[in-house]
Amino acid sequence: MRSVYGYVYVAWNQDRSRCYVGQTTKTPAERWAGHVKLARAHKESPKLGNAIRKYERLGTPMVVEQIDTAEDQAELDFLETVYICALDAVVRGYNCQAGGGGGRLLDEEAKERQRAGVKAGHAAMTEEAKTEWRANISTGSKAAQARPEVKARQSAGTRAALAHPEVWAHMSTASMAYWAREEAAGRVLRPPEERERNRLYMQEYRARKRAEKASQALGSNPANPSPAPVSA
Secondary structure, three states: OOOOOEEEEEEEOOOOOOEEEEEEOOOHHHHHHHHHHHHHOOOOOHHHHHHHHHHHHOOOOOEEEEEEEEOOHHHHHHHHHHHHHHOOOOOOOOOOOOOOOOOOOOOHHHHHHHHHHHHHHHHOOOHHHHHHHHHHHHHHHHHHHHOHHHHHHHHHHHHHHHOOHHHHHHHHHHHHHHHHHHHHOOOOOOOHHHHHHHHHHHHHHHHHHHHHHHHHHHHOOOOOOOOOOOOO
16 A cells, blocks of 8 residues: 655635645645745745735635645655646746755754744844835845746756656646546636647647757767768
C-alpha cells in the first residue's frame, strides 16, 4: 500500500479561472487555514494574500482541493512543480514561484521559532510602524518582481522540470486527468475556444523546439556535414 508523506493541493477562485498550487505534510485544510491567517494579517505573499482577502470580502472564499499525494519530500517537490506548470499557476494564478521546494526547507520546530519571532516583533511595533512596514514590503516586492534576475530565478524550476521527458509525460497525464474530472463534474473552467488556442499554440511550440534541437544536433555532428552547394 502506498504510504502518504504529503499532499499537493489547489485552491481555486469561484469562477475557477485562477488558482494557487501548494504542498503540505499536514492536511490541505490545515495548510490553507495557515494561508488565510497570514493573509488576514497581511503577512502572506501579495498575489495570494490579496486574492484571499478579496474573495473573503465578496463572501465567496477560495475552494481548496487535494489533487495528489507523495511518498517523500523529493516526490512532493516534483509533483508541486508539475501541477504548477500544468495549471499555469504562476502566470495565470497566484503562485509566485515554480515550486519544487525552491526556498529553504525548515522543520516544524524551526518554523515555529520563526513564527514566534515574527509574532513577537509585530507585537512590539506601533500601528504607524506596522503601516510603514507593510508599505515597504509591498514596494519591495513590486520592485523585486520587476527585476529580470528575479523573474529568471522564479522560472528556473519550470525550465528545469521541462527539460526532462518524464516531467512532460507526468504533467500531460496529470493535466488531462484533472481537466477530465472537472468536465465530468460540469464545472466550467476556460472557454472552449481559449483552450483550443492554447492547445494549438503548444503543438506549434513543441514542433518548433523539436526542429531547433534537430538542427543543433546536425550542426554539431561532423559525421553529417552540410552538403556542398552545387555550382551552376
